[in-house]
Amino acid sequence: MTAGLEISGISKAFDGERALEDVALTVPAGSVTGLMGPNGSGKSVLVDIITGQTRPDAGRVQLLTEGDRQEIGGLPAETIAGLGVARCWADVRLLGMASVLDEVLVGAYTLRQASILGSMLGLGAARRDQRESLENCRQLLNLVGLGARTQSRPDALSHGERARVGIARALASDPGLLILDGPANGLAAEEVALLTDLILGLKAAGVTVLLAERNMKMIADCCDSVVVLNAGRRIAAGSPADCFATAAVQRAYFGATAAGIAAC
Amino acid sequence: MMEWLTDLSANLATPLGLTAAMALLAMSVRCLWAVGVPSVAGVACGALAGYLAANMLQAGLSVAWALLAGGLAGFWFGLVLAWGAARLPPAWQGLASLALLGLVLPLARLLPDWTGGREGLALDSTPPALWSFIALALGLLLAARLEGSWFGRAAIALRQDAAVAAGLGIQRPAILGLAYGFAGLLGGWGGVALVLTRGAVAPGMFSTSLGLLALAAALLGGAYHWLGPWLGAMLIVLPSALVLDEGSAIQDFAVALVVLALVIFLPRGLLDPRDSSRRAARARHRQRSAVPAMAPVDDRPRRRRSSGGPHRSRLDAAIKRRGGGPA
Ligand SMILES: Nc1ncnc2c1ncn2[C@@H]1O[C@H](COP(=O)(O)OP(=O)(O)OP(=O)(O)O)[C@@H](O)[C@H]1O
Ligand SMILES: [Mg+2]
Numbered sequence: 155m156t157a158g159l160e161i162s163g164i165s166k167a168f169d170g171e172r173a174l175e176d177v178a179l180t181v182p183a184g185s186v187t188g189l190m191g192p193n194g195s196g197k198s199v200l201v202d203i204i205t206g207q208t209r210p211d212a213g214r215v216q217l218l219t220e221g222d223r224q225e226i227g228g229l230p231a232e233t234i235a236g237l238g239v240a241r242c243w244a245d246v247r248l249l250g251m252a253s254v255l256d257e258v259l260v261g262a263y264t265l266r267q268a269s270i271l272g273s274m275l276g277l278g279a280a281r282r283d284q285r286e287s288l289e290n291c292r293q294l295l296n297l298v299g300l301g302a303r304t305q306s307r308p309d310a311l312s313h314g315e316r317a318r319v320g321i322a323r324a325l326a327s328d329p330g331l332l333i334l335d336g337p338a339n340g341l342a343a344e345e346v347a348l349l350t351d352l353i354l355g356l357k358a359a360g361v362t363v364l365l366a367e368r369n370m371k372m373i374a375d376c377c378d379s380v381v382v383l384n385a386g387r388r389i390a391a392g393s394p395a396d397c398f399a400t401a402a403v404q405r406a407y408f409g410a411t412a413a414g415i416a417a418c
Numbered sequence: 419m420m421e422w423l424t425d426l427s428a429n430l431a432t433p434l435g436l437t438a439a440m441a442l443l444a445m446s447v448r449c450l451w452a453v454g455v456p457s458v459a460g461v462a463c464g465a466l467a468g469y470l471a472a473n474m475l476q477a478g479l480s481v482a483w484a485l486l487a488g489g490l491a492g493f494w495f496g497l498v499l500a501w502g503a504a505r506l507p508p509a510w511q512g513l514a515s516l517a518l519l520g521l522v523l524p525l526a527r528l529l530p531d532w533t534g535g536r537e538g539l540a541l542d543s544t545p546p547a548l549w550s551f552i553a554l555a556l557g558l559l560l561a562a563r564l565e566g567s568w569f570g571r572a573a574i575a576l577r578q579d580a581a582v583a584a585g586l587g588i589q590r591p592a593i594l595g596l597a598y599g600f601a602g603l604l605g606g607w608g609g610v611a612l613v614l615t616r617g618a619v620a621p622g623m624f625s626t627s628l629g630l631l632a633l634a635a636a637l638l639g640g641a642y643h644w645l646g647p648w649l650g651a652m653l654i655v656l657p658s659a660l661v662l663d664e665g666s667a668i669q670d671f672a673v674a675l676v677v678l679a680l681v682i683f684l685p686r687g688l689l690d691p692r693d694s695s696r697r698a699a700r701a702r703h704r705q706r707s708a709v710p711a712m713a714p715v716d717d718r719p720r721r722r723r724s725s726g727g728p729h730r731s732r733l734d735a736a737i738k739r740r741g742g743g744p745a
Contacts, residue, residue, distance in 0.1 A: 205585055235587030243585075249578040251571070252642075260571040264587035270596060273567035274560060284566070327587065 156362050157219045157238055157330030158183035159204065164213030164227075166199055166386075173199045174386045176213075181331070181364050183218065186357045188373040188380030188394065189366040192406055195383040197366040198244060201335045204364075205241045206231035219330060236264050240329035242320045244336035248308045255304040257319050258291040261326030287326070294322040298352060314345035321352065331362045338369040350375045370398065370407070382406070431547040433659035435615030438547075438554035440655040442608030443628070444635035444647030445557050449601040451636065452570070453594055454577035455508045457515040458629035459499050463492035463602035464609025465522045465624035471610040472539040472619040473532065481545045485553055485610050492606020493599045500598030504591050519626050526621035538620030541613075550611040554648070557604050561644035569596055608632075627670050631655065634673050637680040 159181040166174040174196045181187040189197050202208035204215055206229050215227035217237060226234050240261070251257045265287065268280035295301050298318040303311065308319060317337055324332055334353070338346045346369060353376045356363055367373055373380055374394040382390040382397050384406040390397040397403050401411045446460025467488030474484045499518070503511045526533040533539070564570050572593045575583040580590065613619045635654050639646030654676060658669045 207581055207585065231581070231584035232587050232589050235585055241585055243582065247579055247582045249575050249582060251574060256571060260575050261586055263568055263572055263575075266568040268568070270567075270569055273569060274563055276563055280567070323586075 155219055155238065155330050156183045156360050157217055158185075158362060159331060159364065160214075160216045160218060160223075161200075161204070162214050164200065164203060164215070165211045166196075166203060166208065167211060172386050174203075174210075174383075177381075177383065177386070177388050179381045179388075179391075181362060182378075183330075183362050184357075184360050185378045186353060186363040186365060186376050188377035189364060189383065190368065190370070190373050190380050190397070191383035192368060194385075195406075196386040197368075197383060198335055199386075200383070201241060201333055201364075201366050203227070204234075204333060205239060206234040217331070235327070238264075238327070238330035239333065240324035240327050240331070241333040242317070242324050242335060242337060244339050246313070246316045246320045248316055248319060248323075251308060253304065254295065254300060254306050254308055254311070254319055255288070255291055257308050258294055258322045258326050259287060261323035262287040262291065264327045291322070291326055294325050295319075297325075297355070298322045299348065314341050314348075317341065317345075318349070318352070321349075325356075325361075329361070331364065332356065333364045333366065335366045336368065337365070338367055338372050346372055370394075374398070432615060433656055435547040435550040435611065436659045437651050437656045438550040439608050439611035439615055440631060440635055441554055441648040441651035442557045442604050442611055443632035444639065444651050445561055445644075446601040446603075446605035446608060447632050447636040448639075448644075448647050449561075449564075449604055450511075450597055452573040452577060453597040455503075455594075455597070456512040456633075457503075457508075457601075458519060458626075458632060459496065459503070459511075459515040459598065460492070460601035460605025460608070461624060461629045461632055462499070462515065462518040462522065463495045463605040464612065465519075466495050466609070467492045467606030468609035468613040468619050468624065469526075469533055469539075472534075472541065472613050475541050475545075476539060481549045481614065484614075485549065485607065488606045488610035489603050490606075492602035492604070492609070494602070496598040496600070496602020496605070497595060499602070500595040503598065504594055516626060516629065519624065519629050522624045523621045533621065534619070536621065538618055538623075540618040544617035545614050547615065549614050553607040553611045557607055558644065558648065560600070560604070564600065565644045569593065573597055627673070630677060631673050634677045634680065637677060638684075 159179070161177065161179040164174055164177045165172075177196070177200060179187070179189065179200070189200065191197050199208060203210045204226075206226070209228050213227065214225060217224045217226050217239065219238070224237070226237065226239075248257050249260060251260065266283065268277070268283040271277075272280035272283075292301070292304060295304050298321055300311075300315060300318055300322070303315065308316065311319065317339075321334065321337065324334075337349055341349065350372055353363055353365065357376075363376075365373065365376055377394050379392060380390075380394050380397050381388055382403050384402070389402040389406060390400045404411045443461050443464055446463070447458060450457045450459060470491050471484035471488045474487060475481065499515075503514060506514065526538070527535055530536075572583065572588045575586060575588055576590060576593050583590070609624065612623065616623065631654070635650035636647045637650065638653055639648065639650030654673065658672065
């Protein structure tokens with residue numbers, strides 16, 4: 155079940171230091187929406203607030219599923235995950251499992267059907283459950299281009315491959331809303347291109363994606379619309395091209411407007 | 419020849435029974451270690467189960483019933499302990515479990531009707547060692563099953579990164595509760611096996627040094643494979659049970675030394691299936707030069723084999739679509 159998101163008036167300060175102020179953001183169901191901004195602009199804090207890792211000081215976070223509107227601001231992270239919101243972390247954060255496949259399987263936790271007793275006794279339902287999630291996770295690893303590495307040790311992978319395992323792990327819960335925080339961090343250009351392709355594929359499959367990313371090219375290639383943050387404030391919103399053209403965004407990213415740079 | 423064999427099996431029965439009991443207790447330690455809690459709470463559950471089993475056997479009930487009841491009592495007590503421990507950070511849960519073991523001795527003396535007081539309870543006859551092996555086999559089966567289940571993976575996630583685990587929808591109280599319950603079940607079987615092997619239960623049996631022994635076996639075997647605690651128990655308990663008197667100062671000294679050495683020099687234990695693949699990975703890493711490419715598009719499956727179940731996903735369509743042309 156694909157889901158949308160509506161955020162309004164979100165503010166957050168850490169020890170009096172403002173991280174977000176009155177931020178609004180709408181992610182229509184089935185879209186890829188960008189959350190852009192330079193270093194320290196508050197993207198990750200906003201992602202943490204949406205996923206329940208951080209409590210906002212003020213504001214609303216609403217999850218929209220098939221005409222239903224549910225306030226999720228301030229709910230525990232595991233509850234929000236249970237509602238179909240999955241995320242990737244800027245620093246990937248794999249879990250030291252024995253294999254790449256296990257790293258992805260743990261992502262299917264919210265879909266488990268077998269009771270613990272069934273798993274203990276190895277009942278048919280538990281075995282079927284296990285088989286299905288294995289099959290699904292293999293498919294996901296194929297999708298992210300790691301079909302040949304299912305049995306590899308996660309720490310034997312390159313950073314880019316690990317980032318893709320993180321995405322497969324998030325997809326394993328069949329999320330209605332997928333939030334990617336800085337997926338292109340530290341990736342080479344060709345890997346960013348692979349990731350872009352993957353996100354476009356997800357969009358085609360109807361997955362709603364919120365892409366919190368600094369990389370302007372990736373945002374331009376993937377997103378239908380984008381919200382730009384700077385120092386915790388929303389400075390622009392609209393199509394990527396329109397946003398890139400605004401003076402505020404150019405100043406935030408380059409310290410000057412395009413016209414100013416051209417004049418130099 | 420036959421006589422020699424019978425002698426040998428009679429002589430080995432007690433050491434092997436003890437090893438089975440210790441392996442189960444070590445498995446209970448590992449069960450909590452899996453969620454990042456260094457605790458011997460399972461050994462305390464073993465004490466409860468051991469006393470219960472001794473009482474049942476004295477009342478004339480069969481060993482099978484004693485094992486069943488001991489396991490269930492251990493599981494129940496584990497859940498009770500989890501309820502108390504849930505608020506505490508892992509290290510404090512560990513300390514609390516030591517304090518709990520310290521309670522066994524005075525409690526046994528305070529409840530002489532049930533525990534036999536200072537002398538403990540002696541069974542009329544020592545049941546065959548086979549029962550301890552059955553308990554061990556059940557424990558190993560349980561550990562193997564749990565390892566590959568959603569519970570096993572959720573436990574690792576919780577141990578490694580609580581924030582990521584929460585982000586995956588893993589409820590800490592539920593997983594912690596189950597881990598305590600299973601530690602209690604395994605510890606309960608371990609306690610019953612210990613009582614069966616000894617043919618008696620006494621307050622000194624479930625001491626902190628027994629907890630330390632279980633910890634040593636679990637640490638030596640390593641937390642990364644369900645056979646680890648059994649291997650650890652075989653290496654630590656079997657030799658000392660064959661050679662030394664029970665509870666001798668030398669054994670206690672050796673065990674303490676082993677724990678110390680393990681914690682310092684071999685924190686991962688002997689049995690870490692990830693080591694060999696890690697070595698291979700390092701070798702591969704050295705060979706690899708360029709950024710690895712994605713798998714060829716043609717490798718992607720055209721069709722999911724299973725159609726029903728909860729894992730049906732919207733991605734099916736995308737996988738199919740993307741299977742057709744180059745990315
Ligand atoms: N837990 C925290 N405690 C105190 N300050 C924090 C905390 N988390 C974030 N901040 C601050 O909030 C601001 C926004 O940080 P955030 O990580 O959201 O930036 P970002 O946009 O994700 O940057 P990047 O592109 O580098 O990932 C920063 O000034 C950061 O120092
Ligand atoms: Mg960030």
